[in-house]
Amino acid sequence: MVREPKNDPSDRDVLEIYKMLVEMADRVSQRRQSANSFYLTVNTAIIGGTAYLSQSTFGQLSKWAVSCAGIAICILWIRAVVSYKSLNAAKFEVITALEERLPVSPYRDEWTILDVDGDGKRHKPFHKTEVLVPIVFMCVHAAQLLAELPWQALIEWLSILY
Template identity: 75%
Template sequence: MSPGEPEQSSQDQGVLEIYKMLVEMADRVSQRRQSANSFYLTVNTAIVGGAAYLSKSGYWGTFAVSAAGIAICFLWVRAVVSYKSLNAAKFRVITALEERLPVSPYKDEWAILDVDGDGKKHTPFHKTEVLVPIVFGLLHVAQVLIQIPLQCIGSLI
């Protein structure tokens, strides 16, 4: 410690350690969120391919696989929302702890991202992230709907 530098109390050091731990935990949640998104993306891609392959053999196979895809998309949206709320809670605790620290990097970052406080300058990632399972869900629905006219044409021939 240099001369003139105030001595840090053990309580301040404890708050700093808790702050570091919470930031690390928030980062781990974000990593798990990315892994979950990769998993759901892979599963949905396989389901789209499987439904396309099964479309040659009839409506019911496509319907069953696409229904599973729609269910997985629903679970994916739920996971995104769950991870978002978990991280939001962690960052509320982190910013509250920053009030006891000499700097507030997360609070400052949000002040820069949303200067006017209207939320128009920055779009949170989850708002874009949740669109991916919705697009996949619509694709699964389209795969089923496309099969209906094909089945009707096939029965007429």
């Protein structure tokens, strides 16, 4: 796709675009936090529901289904975290590129301070911690699922086969 050449925007226009991009990045971060709150609430409800089902007379299949649903929700949560991370990364790449046209570069300076050596050891990005939460929930759902398996029947069945 060939783009039409545009008139070079003025410094004032660049500053306004910069402000808009920073605001958009902040909104993405707010949506990301809302999504995390949603997934946290859903997973907490699912764990509570599974605990309730384990004390009820409902069939074992329903307990498995709820635990599998929890695992599926966690997979979707991880995908959302990764998606928001890549969206923010793209936005900040555009922001830092635009900073080259401004008299100051606060985002680039911030990252320079956070990672002086450029080795990533001083600062760990939030998404690396953030993605651990759904993994922990996934382990809880898997443990609930494994707890409901009829282990004695499986062992007997395997002993018949071998």
